[in-house]
Amino acid sequence: MTDEMTARALRSSWQAAEQTLYSMGGGDVGRYERAVTLVRAVFDELRETESTATLVDRWPDAGAIVAAAAERAGLGLGSLPVDQVAGAGFALRHAALREAETRRARAELIAAARAEGAEWVALHETGDPLAGFADPYGSIRLHLTSGLAIVAGVQPDPATGAVAHTLTVVGLDPLNGDLVDDDPGIADLTYSDCTSFRSGEVALRGLVEEVAAQGSCRIMDDCVVYEVW
Template sequence: MTDEMTARALRSSWRASEQSLYSIGGGDVERYQRAIRLVRAVADDLLDIKSTDALVDRWPEAGGIVAAAAERTGLTLGSLPVDQVAGAAFALRQVALQAEETRRARSELIAAARAEGADWVVLHETGDPLAGFADPYGSTRMHLESGLAIVAAVQPDLTTGAAVHTLTVVRLDLRTGDLVDDDPGVADLAYSDSASFRSGQAALREVVEELAATDRIG
């Protein structure tokens, strides 16, 4: 298995290849369209790979995978660089795998919280709410009964550039945590200091719980 530092470098190189390949200039539409079709074909041949770790381990075979996809589809590389086509295809598959892994992790968190009889589950939390932009805070807490989730973030004030704490309520799928409604009309709040932000979070949790109780009664 590839070590994590090498894996990160590979993933970064795939994204760079993707950007380079799709930055084709000179108005060569045919070359651009051929690149897209070939990348898609290579990515299709990577569908049997079910994890980002396995994708990294498959990279040494990339040249052969590109050649096989080109032969299968009748597409020619021409002036398209093999390493860029391969990198773009691996980047495309990586995005899909990361989405699947994130979704699976959310589902497991939700199931575990329900099994424990919890009312809320933290689906995501990073950074420090006191650090501003030095370590930007972000979190998503879902109410297990209603699917309403409080999304917290640190964003720049458009006028002053100062760090502003925001709280938004969205609705998520009760099993997977997938976004169902990005604006259920509950709250979209901003705070200039962390103390008010923490108080706002607590108050908003009560609002969500009251809404859930009202819906249940209704």
């Protein structure tokens, strides 16, 4: 079993190999197509690797894996470096595994919240709302009944560069948290201070619950008229 520090370094090296492999060769279309085909073949060789930890443990066999992938694809490496092809293939498989692991974790959070009779569940939360860019805040809170989720974040104000807090509503699969609608037309709000942001988030939760209860919502004055479902 590889220690976490080494595993993190390996994952970084795979990403670097992927970037380098695809940036080399300038306009050599043939080389690029060969690289893409071989990387995909390496990915296919790694399909039975079912966790990121196991993937890290397979790295010492990367050379043999690339050779088997090249034979399966019916292509030689040519001028492509073995370590870069291997790293790019491992990076691709790692991304797929991380996505699957994240999806399973979301589904488990949702199932646990439903079992507890909760109305909302936090699928993600990181950073500090008061820290600005020093520790950027981000969260995703899912309304279990409707599948509508409030996505909160921090980004630079395009006019001033100052910290701006944002709230957006998206539609997620209420069972696993997969994105199904990136703009259901509920809200896309920006706040200049944390107090207003927090108040806005509370109000937005109420709006989502209202939309879920009524099946539609019309809001005038400061907001655009929205229709949902």
